[in-house]
Amino acid sequence: xxxxxENYLKLKAGYxxxxxxxxxxxxxxxxxxxxxxxxxxGDVTLPLAPSVVDALVSSSKEMGTxxxxxxxxxxxxxxFLLKAIADNDYAPLGVKLDESEIFVSDGSKCDCGNIQExxxxxxxxxxxxxxYPVYVDTNVMAGRTGEAGPDGRYxxxxxxxxxxxxxxxxxxxxxxxxxxxxxxxxxxxxxxxSKESLKAWVEYAKKNNSIILYDSAYEAFISEPGVPRxxxxxxxxxxxxxxxxxxxxxxxxxxxRCAYIVIPxxxxxxxxxxxxxxxxxxxxxxxTTKFNGVSYVTQKAAEAIYxxxxxxEIRASIDTYMANAxxxxxxxxxxxxxxxxxxxxPYIWLKTPNNLSSWDFFDQLLDKAQxxxxxxSGFGPAGEGYFRLSAFGKKDDVIEAIRRISAL
Amino acid sequence: xxxxxENYLKLKAGYxxxxxxxxxxxxxxxxxxxxxxxxxxGDVTLPLAPSVVDALVSSSKEMGTxxxxxxxxxxxxxxFLLKAIADNDYAPLGVKLDESEIFVSDGSKCDCGNIQExxxxxxxxxxxxxxYPVYVDTNVMAGRTGEAGPDGRYxxxxxxxxxxxxxxxxxxxxxxxxxxxxxxxxxxxxxxxSKESLKAWVEYAKKNNSIILYDSAYEAFISEPGVPRxxxxxxxxxxxxxxxxxxxxxxxxxxxRCAYIVIPxxxxxxxxxxxxxxxxxxxxxxxTTKFNGVSYVTQKAAEAIYxxxxxxEIRASIDTYMANAxxxxxxxxxxxxxxxxxxxxPYIWLKTPNNLSSWDFFDQLLDKAQxxxxxxSGFGPAGEGYFRLSAFGKKDDVIEAIRRISAL
Numbered sequence: 101x102x103x104x105x106e107n108y109l110k111l112k113a114g115y116x117x118x119x120x121x122x123x124x125x126x127x128x129x130x131x132x133x134x135x136x137x138x139x140x141x142g143d144v145t146l147p148l149a150p151s152v153v154d155a156l157v158s159s160s161k162e163m164g165t166x167x168x169x170x171x172x173x174x175x176x177x178x179x180f181l182l183k184a185i186a187d188n189d190y191a192p193l194g195v196k197l198d199e200s201e202i203f204v205s206d207g208s209k210c211d212c213g214n215i216q217e218x219x220x221x222x223x224x225x226x227x228x229x230x231x232y233p234v235y236v237d238t239n240v241m242a243g244r245t246g247e248a249g250p251d252g253r254y255x256x257x258x259x260x261x262x263x264x265x266x267x268x269x270x271x272x273x274x275x276x277x278x279x280x281x282x283x284x285x286x287x288x289x290x291x292x293x294s295k296e297s298l299k300a301w302v303e304y305a306k307k308n309n310s311i312i313l314y315d316s317a318y319e320a321f322i323s324e325p326g327v328p329r330x331x332x333x334x335x336x337x338x339x340x341x342x343x344x345x346x347x348x349x350x351x352x353x354x355x356x357r358c359a360y361i362v363i364p365x366x367x368x369x370x371x372x373x374x375x376x377x378x379x380x381x382x383x384x385x386x387x388t389t390k391f392n393g394v395s396y397v398t399q400k401a402a403e404a405i406y407x408x409x410x411x412x413e414i415r416a417s418i419d420t421y422m423a424n425a426x427x428x429x430x431x432x433x434x435x436x437x438x439x440x441x442x443x444x445x446p447y448i449w450l451k452t453p454n455n456l457s458s459w460d461f462f463d464q465l466l467d468k469a470q471x472x473x474x475x476x477s478g479f480g481p482a483g484e485g486y487f488r489l490s491a492f493g494k495k496d497d498v499i500e501a502i503r504r505i506s507a508l
Numbered sequence: 509x510x511x512x513x514e515n516y517l518k519l520k521a522g523y524x525x526x527x528x529x530x531x532x533x534x535x536x537x538x539x540x541x542x543x544x545x546x547x548x549x550g551d552v553t554l555p556l557a558p559s560v561v562d563a564l565v566s567s568s569k570e571m572g573t574x575x576x577x578x579x580x581x582x583x584x585x586x587x588f589l590l591k592a593i594a595d596n597d598y599a600p601l602g603v604k605l606d607e608s609e610i611f612v613s614d615g616s617k618c619d620c621g622n623i624q625e626x627x628x629x630x631x632x633x634x635x636x637x638x639x640y641p642v643y644v645d646t647n648v649m650a651g652r653t654g655e656a657g658p659d660g661r662y663x664x665x666x667x668x669x670x671x672x673x674x675x676x677x678x679x680x681x682x683x684x685x686x687x688x689x690x691x692x693x694x695x696x697x698x699x700x701x702s703k704e705s706l707k708a709w710v711e712y713a714k715k716n717n718s719i720i721l722y723d724s725a726y727e728a729f730i731s732e733p734g735v736p737r738x739x740x741x742x743x744x745x746x747x748x749x750x751x752x753x754x755x756x757x758x759x760x761x762x763x764x765r766c767a768y769i770v771i772p773x774x775x776x777x778x779x780x781x782x783x784x785x786x787x788x789x790x791x792x793x794x795x796t797t798k799f800n801g802v803s804y805v806t807q808k809a810a811e812a813i814y815x816x817x818x819x820x821e822i823r824a825s826i827d828t829y830m831a832n833a834x835x836x837x838x839x840x841x842x843x844x845x846x847x848x849x850x851x852x853x854p855y856i857w858l859k860t861p862n863n864l865s866s867w868d869f870f871d872q873l874l875d876k877a878q879x880x881x882x883x884x885s886g887f888g889p890a891g892e893g894y895f896r897l898s899a900f901g902k903k904d905d906v907i908e909a910i911r912r913i914s915a916l
Contacts, residue, residue: 101717101719101776101777101778101784102627102628102631102686102687102717102718102719102777102778103627103628103630103631103686103777103778103779103780104626104627104628104777104778104779104785104787104790105625105626105627105628105629105790106628106779106780108626108790108793108794109779109785111793118796141580143579143580144579145577145579146574146577147571147572147573147574147576147577148568148571148572148577149572150572152572153568153569153571153572156564156568156571156805157565157568157569160556160561160564160565160568160805161561161565163555163556163561163564163763163764164555164556164557164558164560164561165555166554166555168555169553169554169555169556169760169763170763171551171552171553171760171762171763172549172551172762172763173763206614206765206800206803207799207800209798209799209800210798210799210800213797213798213799214798217513217649218512218513218516219510219511219512219513220510220511220512220513220514221513221651222511223510223511234797234798237797238797238798241625241794241797243629278510278511279510309509309510310510311509311510352577352579354579354580354800355571355577355578355579355580355581355803355804356571356803356804356805357614357800357801357802357803368509369509369510369511369512370509370510370511370512371511371512371514371517372511372514376509377512377517379512382512382513382516385516385519386516386649388526389621389642389645389646389649390617390618390621390622390642390646391615391617391618391621392614392615392617392618392762392765393765394765395614395763395764395765395803395806396763396764397564397568397764397805398803
């Protein structure tokens with residue numbers, strides 16, 4: 101038998117969401133008549149916007165004609181989409197991007213998972229805690245960590261706890277990291293970073309020769325003025341940061357698959373003997389070697405969200421979700437919970453009552469209220485004692501879920 | 509600056525196809541009025557089949573309704589597609605697959621590139637030569653090879669030359685490999701392996717505890733009876749082989765992106781201390797952690813090729829390409845070339861005349877006949893002195909290309 105990559109065996113049992121699915125399945129089999137409300141996984145529920153459907157339909161028909169057929173596209177993305185992204189997502193923020201700095205992909209999960217490949221095997225990694233599990237797991241698989249300890253922390257990984265005590269703003273690591281994963285608006289806590297805070301991170305990265313991997317998949321949910329939507333709003337960020345964006349939550353593309361990353365030309369890495377290397381060129385090499393571009397019809401669908409009508413429709417969906425977030429947030433506060441997030445993000449983060457563990461609260465909520473949420477500890481050790489509810493459900497379900505939780 | 513993955517710097521200048529594109533661009537800029545015929549890159553040219561377009565259109569409309577919307581799907585693929593694959597691609601060959609043994613992805617390039625991740629860092633790799641460059645490049649990036657030598661061969665990689673002399677059937681490696689990449693019908697040579705030959709490979713893999721990575725992306729082009737379409741037609745292959753399949757060439761999905769791999773339950777790897785590990789489970793962990801499934805509309809499109817009408821339409825496209833292959837093959841033979849492939853594969857492989865190097869013949873063909881092909885040396889050192897023409901062009905272009913080549 102061939103030898104396997106043993107780093108995989110360091111991974112803790114199962115990815116978070118399959119484990120939730122397993123517990124829910126066991127419960128439903130025991131209680132076949134109970135109406136379970138799912139506010140766990142961050143999946144959208146509203147249908148695709150009419151503009152998006154129109155674009156899918158017309159580009160699909162186009163693909164059925166000799167003149168309109170598209171085979172392999174440019175791995176980096178079609179120019180029409182790259183331009184739409186630069187013009188609509190960045191230009192209004194005062195951020196000027198060249199099309200060659202944008203790489204379209206089939207999802208932020210893939211981008212966040214794959215980006216580590218272009219860095220050194222012994223790169224030191226700093227991650228927020230709690231955090232989207234993909235950042236950690238993909239570095240474990242790559243062998244950049246040791247085993248997980250009894251506290252759930254992997255050896256040789258720098259954890260930056262974000263808790264109520266520090267206002268969910270991770271402190272700078274004590275040890276110098278090569279790569280720093282930051283996510284704002286944050287999944288799972290729903291909290292944001294101020295311009296001052298991001299400015300300090302950019303300065304820190306410059307001083308320490310670190311690269312920031314900035315996940316802003318939820319920027320479309322920011323409602324308060326002054327909150328930065330892109331790290332490139334900060335001066336100097338082009339020299340130290342890669343940004344991840346997604347159409348999944350912004351435009352309900354979880355089932356269509358489209359995202360992108362931005363790697364500015366100024367961003368450089370180095371070899372051990374000091375030779376400078378363009379990070380964008382390295383990524384381009386990975387992207388063209390292991391990926392063959394996003395479906396033409398999907399890119400046409402993504403382009404459609406930038407039309408005036410598309411923007412209006414997307415805005416309406418986001419407003420619907422954020423109205424849910426408000427209902428959850430205010431309902432839980434009224435019910436006496438300690439609640440965070442839900443203002444600039446579709447996630448509500450709460451402290452479990454009576455110091456229950458995250459999974460105990462999960463089981464209790466499932467058993468007593470038939471509501472499914474996500475245990476905070478699934479996002480990292482510092483998430484223990486917290487719990488995430490998602491605002492992506494249907495309004496009636498959200499109201500019923502809050503009624504049930506309040507009645508506990 | 510953060511340290512980079514220096515293995516990337518071992519890669520030879522640029523992936524093959526971008527280099528071809530660059531030379532063609534230079535030529536067209538110098539000769540703006542010349543009509544260039546492209547038989548280089550293996551991209552399809554016929555439009556999507558009507559059944560596929562219908563499925564795309566109806567599933568896109570479905571995604572615009574509250575009842576028909578699909579968000580995150582199962583990472584492994586929807587059951588409707590897994591079942592269609594098992595029932596149509598394998599059951600008729602007498603191969604019984606469980607749905608859990610099939611993993612749908614967004615392309616064979618990704619699957620072939622990613623599969624190496626689940627194996628040991630020091631796994632010894634054997635590859636056919638010439639071969640699809642992705643197998644080699646992704647192992648270089650992962651650090652499993654040394655530098656490339658002056659002959660273009662990377663150190664610490666086992667090359668298995670396939671040339672006219674051995675009938676394009678690679679010999680068994682002299683040194684034991686952990687992983688053996690095989691591709692039949694072969695890209696680029698267009699040749700196939702007999703049942704006896706595959707049987708010998710399965711026995712070899714068993715005896716040497718190796719795993720065969722069997723790329724059969726072109727099986728739909730097999731026209732001769734008795735040529736194996738799947739390695740699982742060979743007894744015992746379930747214990748030693750992973751199979752890669754793609755909708756790209758079969759159904760013209762190069763611009764839609766859908767493929768799959770098969771990992772039988774019997775396939776095991778091991779840790780260095782001898783613990784047995786399921787390869788399917790390892791891949792599942794990778795797939796669920798770094799990938800979020802293929803678009804629902806694309807999976808519905810893929811399902812449509814298995815309907816009676818879909819099958820008829822797909823067959824017609826393949827017949828068109830194979831008629832091109834026949835034209836090229838027979839035209840070149842008539843013109844005095846030494847020609848291989850083109851019978852069970854959409855690729856024609858030829859010996860360059862007058863012992864020209866592959867790239868010299870490329871430049872000559874571009875300059876004198878305005879025909880673009882692919883230099884054999886781009887597929888590996890043993891491809892030097894050979895040249896690939898693809899049958900995916902339009903019939904009129906193919907006829908004109910052969911006319912021009914014959915006139916040289």
